[in-house]
Structure formats: C-alpha cells, structure tokens
Amino acid sequence: MKLVWLVLFVLLSYVVAQSPPTIAPSFYTKAIVTTSNTNTTLFEEIWYDLTNQTQLTYANESIRGATIPLILYALADQGYEIINNQCRLSGPKFNNMFGWVPVSTYGGEFEINGQQTQMWYFNSTTVDISLYVTSDDVPVRTIETIDSVSLIAITDFTDFTPMDIPSDIFDVPSICLGTGQVCPQSPATDLLVYMFHTPQDYSLGNMNAADLLGDANFVCLYGPNGEYDLVSAFTVQVNATWGQYQLCNYKYCSGLNDYLVGRESSVGLTPDGGQCTPNEEVGSWYSFPYKGECADNGPVSENCTWGQVKVVKTITLQCLEELGFWDVYCAEGSFPYYEAAVVFNQAFVNDDPALGGCPNYNGTQVVGRGKVPKTSPHSRLFNKYY
Numbered sequence: 248m249k250l251v252w253l254v255l256f257v258l259l260s261y262v263v264a265q266s267p268p269t270i271a272p273s274f275y276t277k278a279i280v281t282t283s284n285t286n287t288t289l290f291e292e293i294w295y296d297l298t299n300q301t302q303l304t305y306a307n308e309s310i311r312g313a314t315i316p317l318i319l320y321a322l323a324d325q326g327y328e329i330i331n332n333q334c335r336l337s338g339p340k341f342n343n344m345f346g347w348v349p350v351s352t353y354g355g356e357f358e359i360n361g362q363q364t365q366m367w368y369f370n371s372t373t374v375d376i377s378l379y380v381t382s383d384d385v386p387v388r389t390i391e392t393i394d395s396v397s398l399i400a401i402t403d404f405t406d407f408t409p410m411d412i413p414s415d416i417f418d419v420p421s422i423c424l425g426t427g428q429v430c431p432q433s434p435a436t437d438l439l440v441y442m443f444h445t446p447q448d449y450s451l452g453n454m455n456a457a458d459l460l461g462d463a464n465f466v467c468l469y470g471p472n473g474e475y476d477l478v479s480a481f482t483v484q485v486n487a488t489w490g491q492y493q494l495c496n497y498k499y500c501s502g503l504n505d506y507l508v509g510r511e512s513s514v515g516l517t518p519d520g521g522q523c524t525p526n527e528e529v530g531s532w533y534s535f536p537y538k539g540e541c542a543d544n545g546p547v548s549e550n551c552t553w554g555q556v557k558v559v560k561t562i563t564l565q566c567l568e569e570l571g572f573w574d575v576y577c578a579e580g581s582f583p584y585y586e587a588a589v590v591f592n593q594a595f596v597n598d599d600p601a602l603g604g605c606p607n608y609n610g611t612q613v614v615g616r617g618k619v620p621k622t623s624p625h626s627r628l629f630n631k632y633y
Contacts, residue, residue: 329422364388464530572594
C-alpha cells in the first residue's frame with residue numbers, strides 16, 4: 248500500500264512540475280525583438296494590463312542604419328501608432344500576449360541568455376510559438392514562426408516586473424483624435440512618383456508611392472516585395488494641401504485623413520513626419536486615398552485631390568536586380584541611399600542595360616482602380632506578432 252501511495256505521489260509531482268506556467272497578468276518589461284524577413288530589430292519598453300486589455304509600447308525600430316521611434320497603444324477596441332508626432336489608427340488592437348500558454352506543451356529545459364529555462368510550445372496551422380520561462384514563471388524568450396510569410400520573430404525579455412499599471416498611462420494623446428494635421432492650403436501641382444505593383448494592377452488608388460529618393464530608401468531598407476514584379480514611374484496631378492500619410496495594405500489604408508493626398512518623409516524620420524516639408528534630403532512617400540480620386544482620371548478640382556495619372560515607364564524588378572541595385576548599391580550603402588537612387592533613376596531614363604538602363608515593359612496597363620489587392624510596398628510591418 249505504501250508503494251502505491253509512493254508511486255501516486257511521484258506521478259502527481261511530475262504532473263504538477265509539468266503544468267504550464269502562469270504569467271503575471273499585469274507587468275512592465277523591456278524587450279528586444281528581431282525578425283528574420285524584415286531585417287529589423289526593435290528595442291521596446293512594454294506596460295501590459297491583461298485585466299483591462301491595454302498595452303503601451305515604446306519602441307525604437309532599427310533597420311539598416313535608420314532608427315524609427317514608435318509609440319504603440321493597443322486597446323480593447325482600437326490600436327494607435329505614433330511616429331514623430333504623427334498618430335494613425337494603425338497599430339493592432341489588444342491581444343493576450345500569453346493567451347496560448349495554458350494549452351501549451353512542455354518541451355524540455357534550455358539555457359537562454361545565461362538563464363535556465365523551461366520551454367513550452369504551441370503549434371497551429373498558421374503559427375508555431377514557444378516560450379522560455381524561469382522556474383518562477385518569468386518570461387525570458389518567445390520564438391514565433393509563421394511559415395506563410397517566412398517569418399521568425401524572436402523576443403528577448405529583460406527587467407520583467409509584475410506590477411499594477413496606473414490606468415492613466417494608457418490614455419491616448421489628443422493628436423490621435425480628429426482628422427489629423429493638414430498642411431497650409433496650396434495649389435495643384437504635378438508629381439513624378441514611383442510604385443511597385445503587379446502586371447495586373449497599375450492603380451494608385453488606396454496605395455502608397457514615393458519620389459525617386461523615397462522609393463530607393465524604402466526598397467533598400469525593407470528589401471523587394473515578393474508579390475511585385477514591376478515598378479512604374481507615374482505623373483499625377485495632386486492638391487498639394489497635404490494630409491497625413493496613410494499606411495496602405497491590400498487596398499485598405501489606415502490614418503486620420505482619407506481624402507487628402509498624404510505625404511511624409513522616408514520612414515517619417517523628420518519633425519512631424521515631414522508632412523509639410525519638401526524632404527529633399529531624405530525623400531518623400533505619398534498616399535492616394537480612393538475618396539480623393541478624380542472621376543474619369545480628370546484634373547484636380549474642389550471635388551477631388553488627385554487625378555490625371557499617366558504611366559511614364561514601367562520596368563521589371565529583374566532588370567533592377569541585374570543592375571546590382573540590391574546586392575551592390577543597397578547592401579553597401581546607408582540611409583539615405585543616394586547612390587541607389589542614382590541607379591534607380593538611370594534605369595528609368597535609359598532603355599539600354601549596357602548604359603545602366605532598363606527596357607520599357609510592354610504588358611497590359613490598367614491605370615484605373617485595379618481589381619487585384621496587394622500589400623503596398625510602402626507599408627511598414629512593425630511588431631506585434633503576439
């Protein structure tokens with residue numbers, strides 16, 4: 248009988264020892280997030296309150312020499328993202344960071360960053376995620392793998408401190424309310440912009456584009472988007488009363504103003520994001536909302552903010568690659584990528600590859616609203632893989 252009780256005690260002890268960890272529902276922590284497919288590193292401070300479904304993150308995103316300061320509010324009903332005094336309804340809503348842990352499986356013991364940890368993992372059809380925790384349930388690392396986008400995100404936690412978070416920390420600032428800043432009224436002007444796209448969709452509507460240096464900066468910083476085969480130069484007439492630059496994904500744009508053409512400096516690094524400044528030293532990015540599009544590709548008027556779109560030239564990404572755009576001029580350069588911009592420009596002004604040019608692509612051009620939604624090449628993927 249004593250033997251039976253001894254066996255039961257050992258089995259019970261084993262089950263208890265292998266129970267999933269219980270992470271504090273409210274805490275402050277620092278974190279470093281690295282991602283495999285965006286070449287980015289984020290240095291974060293996080294205030295997290297599961298009970299009230301609120302999270303505030305201060306982050307600096309480092310990517311190829313450029314540092315982007317971010318403030319992210321993730322609330323139960325809305326997310327906000329602030330960069331250089333520009334706030335957008337863009338960040339993700341609150342998500343239970345460790346909500347999967349209670350159904351996770353024990354995966355053994357590992358030493359992580361000099362600490363002995365237990366590994367717990369959870370696999371699904373869309374994501375595989377693992378958590379490394381100390382014996383007192385302090386998170387040390389998470390690893391998340393999303394095969395569909397070839398993403399591996401590693402988050403290393405430090406200074407993890409369970410604590411009650413004052414509610415006023417999560418108060419959203421006034422710049423996140425209303426329709427955002429609008430620049431001084433200006434007359435219509437013509438722009439030359441560049442956009443990466445598919446052969447089926449040349450539409451600027453609800454997409455992001457950039458000037459020459461702005462596009463060179465983006466592609467050098469974030470790499471070519473695998474969904475796009477072409478890049479085109481367009482002329483477009485715009486109302487130069489600039490609104491807030493919107494972030495566009497799959498023909499959906501997020502921001503506080505969905506009528507005016509939006510503008511910001513490359514990566515929004517200059518004061519107020521470069522909305523009302525020329526940005527000649529770093530380049531500009533633009534957003535073209537559907538609501539501001541002129542009917543029948545007509546001129547700008549009191550009823551619309553952009554129109555008269557014309558395709559100047561279209562080239563293939565393959566040609567840019569063969570010119571060494573990424574492997575040489577992006578890889579060896581630094582932000583802002585002036586030398587890459589020179590190569591980018593030469594590809595459009597010349598048709599002969601022997602002279603640094605690219606031949607004009609002669610496929611079908613659909614300048615109106617395209618029917619194939621794709622991720623805009625100028626949309627930023629910031630963090631939040633939780």
